[in-house]
Amino acid sequence: MRRLPSILLLSACLVPTMAALENEPEKPEQGAAAKDLSTELETFVRDAIDEGLLKPAGTQPAEDAHAPAAAPHEPAPHKVAAPEASHPKACASGHALDFTPVAGMTHYQELYAFREGGDHPAAEHGGNAKLDLARGYLALGMYSEALMTLRRESGPDRDALRKLALMLEQRQQPDVAFFEDLAKCQPSTAIWSAAARLAVGDEAASDDLNTRLSDFRKLPLQLRIDLASVTIPTLTRTGHRGIARKMIADFTEEQVAGSPELRFVRALIEFDAGQESAGKTVHGYIDHPRFQEAALAALMAKDEALDSVREDILLGDLMLKFGQSGHDMELASSIDFALTELSERSRYQPIIELAAMPALQNPEAQGEVRRQLVASLDRDLKSDETIRVLAATDLLVQGVSLLEGDPATAKLYNLAAQRSVELGFGALAERLAETSPVDRPVAEEIAALAFRRGNTEAVYKLADNHPQSAEILRFAALSAVRDGNATHLATYESLIHHDPGTILELIEEDAASGHWIVGETIYAEARQLTGEDAEQRVARVLALRGAARRISSVPQYYSMSSVPATLNGAVLTPASATVGKDP
Numbered sequence: 343m344r345r346l347p348s349i350l351l352l353s354a355c356l357v358p359t360m361a362a363l364e365n366e367p368e369k370p371e372q373g374a375a376a377k378d379l380s381t382e383l384e385t386f387v388r389d390a391i392d393e394g395l396l397k398p399a400g401t402q403p404a405e406d407a408h409a410p411a412a413a414p415h416e417p418a419p420h421k422v423a424a425p426e427a428s429h430p431k432a433c434a435s436g437h438a439l440d441f442t443p444v445a446g447m448t449h450y451q452e453l454y455a456f457r458e459g460g461d462h463p464a465a466e467h468g469g470n471a472k473l474d475l476a477r478g479y480l481a482l483g484m485y486s487e488a489l490m491t492l493r494r495e496s497g498p499d500r501d502a503l504r505k506l507a508l509m510l511e512q513r514q515q516p517d518v519a520f521f522e523d524l525a526k527c528q529p530s531t532a533i534w535s536a537a538a539r540l541a542v543g544d545e546a547a548s549d550d551l552n553t554r555l556s557d558f559r560k561l562p563l564q565l566r567i568d569l570a571s572v573t574i575p576t577l578t579r580t581g582h583r584g585i586a587r588k589m590i591a592d593f594t595e596e597q598v599a600g601s602p603e604l605r606f607v608r609a610l611i612e613f614d615a616g617q618e619s620a621g622k623t624v625h626g627y628i629d630h631p632r633f634q635e636a637a638l639a640a641l642m643a644k645d646e647a648l649d650s651v652r653e654d655i656l657l658g659d660l661m662l663k664f665g666q667s668g669h670d671m672e673l674a675s676s677i678d679f680a681l682t683e684l685s686e687r688s689r690y691q692p693i694i695e696l697a698a699m700p701a702l703q704n705p706e707a708q709g710e711v712r713r714q715l716v717a718s719l720d721r722d723l724k725s726d727e728t729i730r731v732l733a734a735t736d737l738l739v740q741g742v743s744l745l746e747g748d749p750a751t752a753k754l755y756n757l758a759a760q761r762s763v764e765l766g767f768g769a770l771a772e773r774l775a776e777t778s779p780v781d782r783p784v785a786e787e788i789a790a791l792a793f794r795r796g797n798t799e800a801v802y803k804l805a806d807n808h809p810q811s812a813e814i815l816r817f818a819a820l821s822a823v824r825d826g827n828a829t830h831l832a833t834y835e836s837l838i839h840h841d842p843g844t845i846l847e848l849i850e851e852d853a854a855s856g857h858w859i860v861g862e863t864i865y866a867e868a869r870q871l872t873g874e875d876a877e878q879r880v881a882r883v884l885a886l887r888g889a890a891r892r893i894s895s896v897p898q899y900y901s902m903s904s905v906p907a908t909l910n911g912a913v914l915t916p917a918s919a920t921v922g923k924d925p
Contacts, residue, residue: 433527438473438499439506439534444481445562453478470495476503483564485511509538510568512632516541533557533569540573545580552585559592566592567601574607575636578614579643586611606633610640642682681711685718688730690737693718697744708744715742716750723757731761739773756780763787772800779807786813793817798825805834812839820847826857835861842871849883858890 453475472495479488485507492504502524509516516538525535533554539547551558551573558566570589577586590598590608598604606627612620624640627633684693696702697711722734735758745751755778762771763784768791774780775788785808792800798821805811805818819834838844845868852860865887868880 433523437528438477438502439524439528439531441477441481441562441565442560444478445560447478447481447562448564450482450484453482470499473499473503476500476507480507480510481562481565483510483568506534509534509541510565510572512541512572518542518544530557537569537573540576543576545576545582548577548580548582548585551577552588555585555588555592558589563597567597567603570607571603575610575639578610579639583611583614602630602633606636610636613640613644681714685714685721688718688722688733690715690718690733694737694742694744712744712748715744716748716754719754720750720757723754723761728765731765732767734758735762735767735770735774739770739777741777752778756784759788760784763791766791768792768795768797772797775800775804775807782808782811786811789814789817793821796824798822802830809837816844816847819844820851823848823851823857823860824855826855826859828859831859832861835864840864840867842873842876845871846876846879850879853883853886856890858887 472491476488476491476495479485479491480503488507489504489511492500492507501520505517505520508514509521518535518538521531521535521538525532532550536547536551536554540551558569561569570593574586574589577583577589586607590604590611593601593604598608605623609620609623609627613624621641621644624637627637628641630637680696681693684690684696693711693715697708697715702708702711719734719737722730725731734754738755738758745754755774759771759774759780762768762774768788771788772792775785780788785804789801789804789811790813792798792804801814801817801821805814808814815834815838819831819838822828822830822834845864848860848864849868852858865884868883871877871880
């Protein structure tokens, strides 16, 4: 309570001060700082929306709680998808992608003039100094620096430069729609539209690029190098090697020798033409993450094999890469390589692990894994190598959710069960038959093997699943006799064919088991059988049956020494102790 007056007094002293602060006019530098902060925040939000990290508010109507759920959006298979909406601001970008003023830039020192505000090639245009600096960075291939410079800028010119930097940096899927809209307004930028389309695998853009090769030759050296790096892998893969040769011919030997990108794409062109030495060069680029995808695609297109050591190392590296998000780079060739290698080695568990990794959580990748898995299982189940058959069968026994709903699944299970029977693996065959229905011929083979193994429960299940199979019903009836299960036997006796072979098997199984539960109808039919062999077999069983009945009807004798002197308090006398007569 003593502290309350002090607190009230302090509050009273602060009120005038706060009021004075509220009435104090905003200083010019504070307003400018707030404006810069607002602009920077707006730019940050716009970038986040472009990259899919945020969704713009008010772009969709409110969802009705009772409306049916919309179909989920299917993401792009491997790269971060750029927005597909039309870009009305693209045409407002002026000549942002005009690199004529900086076409001759080749050295970092040339950027000093941009930074210091002095004379530089773009100064005569009287444009935005920051945009000019970003354009200079782009001319030198310094895309990260260009993006950092553009962070505080806004407007259509900034957007055009930023999207170009992102495409040439090759860290996300290019915004094809933006560049197409820009090309419609400014035909001089059509080369970037063609490049964006080729970067996403659209081979139809090859002709558009071919008509713009004159524009290609006017670009700064590093932009030409990176544009070739983006487009030539697709050109060679899709058979447009003539255009690729024209592009690489625009570089001198010195320029090619000094650029890893140019050495790589020239190796791709020469490898596509059949040069063996170029193939070795492409092999060498497998170890470079930036070129790995294109190198793998080229090698796999030619069915070129890697050495076993490099295969193992690469496979391990790829599995680690797939374990990450995998959304910032094209992974199609890596996935294809990993699946092919794992398949050829019949390594099914890593394939299942691969299917669960973040990089493959899209319909296209899941479909490719499923296709490869089905093909591998079919190949191994038809193989003459027992180890491959067992590897495929073991996977199916465990169950694979990836195969659920695939039309080939039932065929695979049927084939696996058939091969298991052929190899004598009855337990595997029975488990496969429990997991998935199998064809009648295979089921009959499994029933025969299960009966020989003494697994009568498996026979009963097969009989339930195949009530039209006389062969399986016969094994079920024999199993019931062996089990001494009169109830099951009564059911199956009414369903089986009473042919001589079945009748003889039933009465002989009855004798062997000692249960003597086969019905009189069967024995009556047995007595009617003709033929020396059948008559002898029936006679033996009937003799055993008669002996068993006589034994069961003879009273048992007990030794008096084993009988207590009193039973329920009654004293036994010699007369009452007799429990049977001498036969």
